[in-house]
Amino acid sequence: MRLIPPLLTLAAAALAAAASAHELRLGASLTYAENFSRTSYAPTAQDATLADLDAAFLHAQQLAANWTLLAALEASAENVGRFSALNRLGLGARTTLRHKFGLGPRVPVLEAGAALTAVHFRERGRRGWREEGFASLSQRLTDSWRVAATASWESFTAAHAPFDTHARRIGLETFYDATETWQFGAGASRLHGQLVANAAWSVYGQALGGGFGPAIQDYYSRIPWEVSDTFGSGWVAYRVDCRADFWWAQVAARLSDSTSLPLRYESVRVVNRVGVRYDSAFWSLGVLHRF
Template sequence: MTGVRWILMPLLTSAACVAQAGWIDEAELELRFDDNLPRGQLKRDIKSDMAVAIAAEGGRGYQLTENGRLTLTMTLSATGYRQYSGLDHVDAGVGLAYRHKFGLGPLAPEARASVSATRLEYRDDGRDGWLYSAQLGIGKRITERLGLTATYEFERRKSDDVADRLLPTVAADVYDLTSRNFTLGGDYTLSSDYVLSAAYTLRDGDIVSTTLRNLPIFLASSAIAEDRVFGRNRYAYKMKATTRGASLGVSRVINDHSSLTLGYEYIDSRAEGGIDYQANIVRAIYLHQF
């Protein structure tokens, strides 16, 4: 767990100091298990790992109109992996969001728009870069217990550096990624202490899969680069794919400021040439609001 301690301890110390100063709105601690971290198709390429992540978010809100509110937020997070420490990373982001509520009361529908930019710093330098996101969403509480949301998101990831090409005719910008995502979600209050949530996401865009040399993936790829995070003779391939994801979670309210969520997510990606992979992710999240 050396990698986990290396990346999380500085952030834990900083977050504690900032929270005492009253600058953090909420903090989150997550334990995550991913059974197909490199997004491999063949059994020889599938590797699992556990990660610990901590995140903090703070910001300021501005009431522009009676029903319109603008929010500026800053986030800081860090993730450490048990085995594949090259994936350890620290992220810092800033976001701007506008929410408009069409009426008064908890059942009134609302629309949201947001943009964000996040700096990504990995232990493996080849993955360093920026992540940009723009979102449009609508939400409506059908009853006091049931709420529904729909969100469209455009994401663009840009790397700092691009590795040398392995072949003159094949690009190496495997971490320059673009995607469009549409998500339908909902939550249902089971009782005063428990909330059930679910979401379905359809993603169209670039994916990255790390494998041993693989001719079918090579033929379907638009970029290839060496990836030693998962061992020698491993290569990262970028491809266009359609990805479907489904998630389910149950949250337990601990007190007025804290909650614990247990969640499961299933991911299914399919690219041209019969390339596909599946992944299962299980997570436990402790959230504290200040």
């Protein structure tokens, strides 16, 4: 009988070890961004080529039969080619609570969590902290087809007011495994809140001077803005209150159990409070690997 407590302790330790897991995820991507400057006047829009590196160390802990806690440390780096003021580094932490409503692969899965990231841009005014809250409800409808509804909230506290933004976003996405190698995905979402836009002074000066009408003049005079020179001499960065619609599609090749190669297209349409529109598009090719 004296052996029972030590045996129970060993069994509990074994179960705890079996119920937890560690994973390292690495990713790299190359993106061509149309109107990366998020400019309303198309002739002055600035395109860019982006190179990204991402890493995350993930710990998963089984809390109960249908509950899992995920904790991650994340790091990222982005190079924006000739617009070097936007080169950035990020370091943060993320935690997610996952609940499965039953057993098997086709039960609904609910995830909710939060993240905090320190973001260091080369341009001082853009530096700050990003706070995120997020949730998703996903369902595998067949062995090959999965759908999910998503919601998120984000607040970026920046050094300068034009880059200090708050937004909420809801969306739908779906994924289809056509074969063991090829997966297709698509999704759409809508954002309400604030984003950062940019304009050449030749355009923004007209807005401030009433060249586009009194409504535009009144709005652009009141929102936070500053001359940043980010996209050229005299360029202005400013914060807009807006609605933004996103849609994306991607195809991914599974090279192995641990490595995939996604090709993605994303379109973004932003309309601010006074009806001014900003359209952007992003083409990216990446590689993801899990250890």
